[in-house]
């Protein structure tokens with residue numbers, strides 16, 4: 069009987085036992101499946117509401133009834149028109165108001181006569197805080213002016229471009245990209261988290277749990293060598309881990325593709341291609357985490373101790389990407405090689421639609437491969453020691 | 461054939477706990493050898509040495525001529541062990557627990573199924589064979605553990621206190637099983653702290669106390685050697701106290 073078939077026997081038995089543990093498995097899969105949709109809905113709605121609030125301007129106005137078409141245009145552009153208070157000039161000086169729109173009393177008459185009609189943008193320009201609102205109002209008025217003018221030209225059979233040789237299009241980098249970046253972070257982060265959490269319970273069960281239940285000693289008396297047992301268990305835990313990761317990503321994919329999410333201009337896609345690329349990037353972690361968890365799980369003197377150590381490890385691993393997001397600095401090149409950190413930055417690349425260089429990918433695989441060999445080797449050595457039996 | 465020659469084993473950081481001290485004895489084929497000793501005498505340690513999990517500090521132990529430290533994997537293929545730790549997998553059925561060990565020993569397919577069916581019948585496991593082992597009674601677990609230990613039909617069988625927790629019917633069934641194995645010419649070594657077990661079953665007795673072999677031989681040999689009227693008296697005299705004799 070070959071070593072390979074013994075490894076397969078161990079792996080198959082661990083998988084079967086895991087499947088039999090319905091409750092744990094169900095909780096794990098439901099969490100993984102539900103996480104994507106729930107997360108995305110919450111975040112999308114939050115971001116959408118913030119974006120709305122940011123764009124909406126409250127604009128006190130005088131005589132606006134004179135210019136109903138202008139008022140409609142402004143409302144369509146998320147301006148809420150309110151009646152200006154009588155003492156608006158004083159309030160502007162005091163900084164209680166940012167800007168007031170005053171439509172000239174003869175506005176309608178001038179328009180009817182085909183002359184230029186006047187609106188006043190009344191503001192105290194020395195106030196910094198008012199500046200954004202002022203410029204937003206002014207640019208809306210300019211846009212209206214342009215639209216109105218070009219309509220008149222069109223009526224006379226003149227192309228718009230004659231009167232508007234230069235077209236200015238403002239691209240606002242602030243809002244949509246930032247909200248997109250947050251969602252991007254969450255998708256990448258949750259995918260990483262799946263690759264940590266997926267195998268945790270199983271890894272503990274097949275190491276510390278096996279010893280606690282007194283079935284390790286008889287197992288070690290069979291012809292299966294410690295390394296074969298370790299490899300079998302590693303394969304089984306990795307399978308569970310991979311399953312959880314795939315399910316998590318499927319949740320994201322389906323939500324982004326089919327769910328009625330508010331349109332907030334997310335600057336990334338999560339199609340099948342990205343799905344597949346995610347799996348390629350996450351593969352080293354999907355295999356590394358079980359190896360480390362198994363090693364840590366075999367070390368503890370008791371199940372409780374192993375559980376505590378595993379939780380600590382999880383905490384450290386899950387904090388790394390968050391720290392990376394908040395430091396906001398350009399990462400040094402060696403980060404790409406560090407497990408978790410490297411995968412996180414590659415996942416962000418994938419989401420932004422950037423190509424991943426094969427060398428980068430290879431770099432992100434290198435350290436995990438070394439660590440997997442080290443962790444599994446160390447675990448096999450632990451199991452071949454007499455102290456493995458007593459856990460001392 | 462098991463041969464133990466001047467084996468010593470101590471535990472602890474400074475080797476301060478001497479578990480086995482210069483022990484020597486043999487257990488021949490076609491016979492049941494009982495390892496009798498009070499709690500802490502070193503029975504489990506000796507069996508673990510034979511099962512290749514513990515390496516002796518000194519001396520040599522062989523099974524069918526193979527050294528238990530030098531050729532541990534070859535030795536493992538030929539032995540079946542009911543160890544001190546005998547946990548089952550609670551989410552697997554009794555049959556699946558037994559089959560796992562059979563597969564690790566390289567068995568498979570119809571041979572393995574037939575072998576398991578035979579064990580289920582002789583050990584009286586039929587009513588529980590396809591139930592998950594969680595919630596099994598002590599005796600039920602023990603029977604499954606025994607079936608698992610001998611599923612690959614080993615030539616040498618080591619049993620560490622196999623009757624613990626068994627009711628009298630099960631003990632009798634187990635004795636029958638062991639006699640059957642003896643009739644097939646196998647080498648059986650089992651440990652116990654219960655005098656009656658030895659008297660009922662063993663061809664040869666090894667009395668162990670504080671890690672040392674006090675005496676080795678048949679029941680009559682031991683009675684003659686100690687000058688006592690009954691085996692129980694002999695045992696108490698030999699180990700120097702009644703401690704650990706209660707079943």
Ligand SMILES: Nc1ncnc2c1ncn2[C@@H]1O[C@H](COP(=O)(O)OP(=O)(O)O)[C@@H](O)[C@H]1O
Nearest residue numbers: 458471472477479498499500501502503504505
């Ligand atoms: N792994 C170990 N570490 C330390 N002491 C041990 C270990 N295993 C056994 N001992 C000690 O060795 C002695 C013999 O134990 P054991 O072989 O279990 O006896 P028995 O099975 O006859 O009751 C006892 O004093 C026990 O405490």
Ligand SMILES: [Mg+2]
Nearest residue numbers: 503504544620
């Ligand atoms: Mg014992």
